[in-house]
Structure formats: C-alpha cells, structure tokens
Amino acid sequence: MSRALPFFRYHPDPVATGAFKVSRETCGCCGQARGRVYTGGLYSRHEVPGPICPWCIADGTAAERFDGEFVDAYGLDGVSRDVLREVTRRTPAFSAWQDPRWLVHCHDAAAFRGEVGYTELTEHPEALDQLRTDLRLGGGWHDADRLDEFLRSLGHDASAMLFRCTVCGSHLAYVDAS
C-alpha cells in the first residue's frame, strides 16, 4: 500500500493535481487494490470495469488492454511518435472546463504542473508574458489594461493551466474558462 507512485515525466505531481486519489477500490486492469486510483477516465471503445491504478497507467498495461488513451492528442503538435504515445497512453490526464490541451515546448511535450491563478503565475513571469502574447494575438485582447485586469482575475472564474518545459525548464500556460 505504501509503495511509491511511479514517476510520470509529463505529469510529475499527479497527487497534488488531483489526478490520483487515495482509494481501496480494485484496479479495473490488474484487479489489485493498491491504495490509489486514477480519478479520470480512459477513452476506449471497450468497457473499463472500474478505476485504473497509477501503475497500470505508467507501464502502459491499461492503454494496451483496453486499447484506449488517457490524454487527447489535442495540442501535441510537432512531438515525436514516442512522446505522443507516452503522453496519450501512459500519462494521467488533468481535468479542465474546456477540452484539455497539452502544451509543447522545445519539440517535447511539457510537464503539467497544475491549475493556477494569477499569484502562482507571477512566480513564472515567462509564462505570464507568453499568456499575454497568446491572448493578444489569438484571443483578440487588444486593450492592454483590460487584458491585465483579466490576467489578474485568474484563479476565480477562469484559471491557467501551468506547464513546465521538460527540456529548457521554462514555464508556459493556457487559460481555461468555465
């Protein structure tokens, strides 16, 4: 029960993000009660008989047995086939209001750090700058004052999904609104 959780390169703290919870339930894949289960689902055509344990996600057993994916490939452009498979089939997803998107930096998938508000974002000025640029160019936020006001409100109606590049270490984010 006290076995250390497997390490997920692209989702390094799945307990803090809520992807795993303490549970006595048995895993729908290995049939063992291992103390923690995944709170998300597995996209599969097959019926998955119960929650999946972290170990069956990490070693790819669950994705293989049910021929499914945990993470949608949305956002994962320009990464290698191996990285794509590791994120979609061997990484727990995170929940979001809108369709979750996985960010990419330095041609590798970035590691999901969690859902954050403005205060946490200010600790990563590069992520805040990148968000400001994305919203101005892609989101049509032309009024700099209103954009700043919106960014400062993050953590309430909308929040930011924070990632860290697995190659260069810089942080990046996107906005998720309810």
Ligand SMILES: [Zn+2]
């Ligand atoms: Zn299992």
Ligand SMILES: [Zn+2]
């Ligand atoms: Zn990078």
